[in-house]
Amino acid sequence: MTDSGSFRAGASGSHTALVGVEVLVLDADTRVHDGIAQLLSEASLHVTCVAESDRALALVERQFFSVALVDIDTVSPRDGIETIKEIKRRSPTTMVIAMTPRRSYDDAVDAVRAGAVDLILKSPDSVAYLKDRVLDAAGRSVGKREVDSVLGEVRTVHEEFLKRFMEAERQAIDLGDKVAGRDESRMIHLDELAVLVVDEVDDFVTAMMDAQPKGFRFMHATSGGEALDRVSAGTYHYAMVAEDISDLPARTIARTIRNQHPDTVVLTFLGPSENGRVDLVETNGTRTILKPFTEAKQLIGRLDELAEAWRAKARERRYTQAFREKHYDFLRRYVELKTKIDRALNEGPG
Helix, strand or coil: CCCCCCCCCCCCCCCCCCCCCCCECCCHHHHHHHHHHHHHHCCCCCEEEEEEHHHHHHHHHCCCEEEEEEEEECCCCHHHHHHHHHHHHCCCEEEEEECCCCCCCHHHHHHHHHHHHEEECCHHHHHHHHHHHHHHHHHHHHHHHHHHHHHHHHHHHHHHHHHHHHHHHHHHHHHHHHHHCCCCHHCCCCCEEEEECCCCHHHHHHHHHHHHCCEEEEEEECCCCHHHHHHHHHHCCEEEEEECCCCCCCHHHHHHHHHCCCCCCCEECCCCCCEEEEEEECCCCEEEEECCCHHHHHHHHHHHHHHEEEEEEEEHHHHHHHHHCCHHHHHHHHHHHHHHHHHHHHEEEE
């Protein structure tokens, strides 16, 4: 395609026309624009031609192109390689065909690595091949988008079905407990919640014990080492760790407790004082649940709320465990199918 007539109409393939499919052409030579536009318009493809890579990328951001034809030397030699890579990053399902005025193994390898499905020599002999490749690529892109739409709907229905199935199983478990006269709260041993308070001073834990909140049993550890020994020897529903503990960092204590007992709810606290606070330690960091924390009774007032949250979490664990035991094969197939759907949706053609 070193002359202006390289991509003029004349050759045609056996492909069915893909009406309305968008094709983007990036080439600094406006004569190439005219030839490709005429060639592909015969197949009812809608062609947009630009001479600058920035303009091409801006268009890709605004609309979807099934196929992009990219000259690897626009705007300067081999600049098109990076443009191909960027088009694929912004629009993974766009099929990119690279064009080059020379036969080069390195160009071909780099273009394919960047995301191109083919590298076509810009010469009159390549006109028919170019048209066939564009039509093939357009068909694959359209088909991929249609399949993605169906798979997305399947995934949504799939997940909704699992939620409804699990909810039905929860109701069945609760009904079975009622019919059998079983006390759910005693089955999951929630009549008393064990709380470990890690603090070098006695004031806070003494205030908690003196309040005698119903359904809670408090244990006191005066150092991080003692706390970890207690956690290794027993199970606690809650651990409250003072941030100013001196022998070990509070975060280290909290992380160790969570690693040993993932079900233990871990809180760190500073105070009670004017600048005090209470944080909930979560998988990806901490979340403040009480600030300012100036008096022990503030946290005592939240214990019932924390207890109910624990009971809800315990019930959910019981439901999940029962569901897994009863429907292990179904869950295994569910995960396998979901993985395949996700992979199909994430892997664009080309």
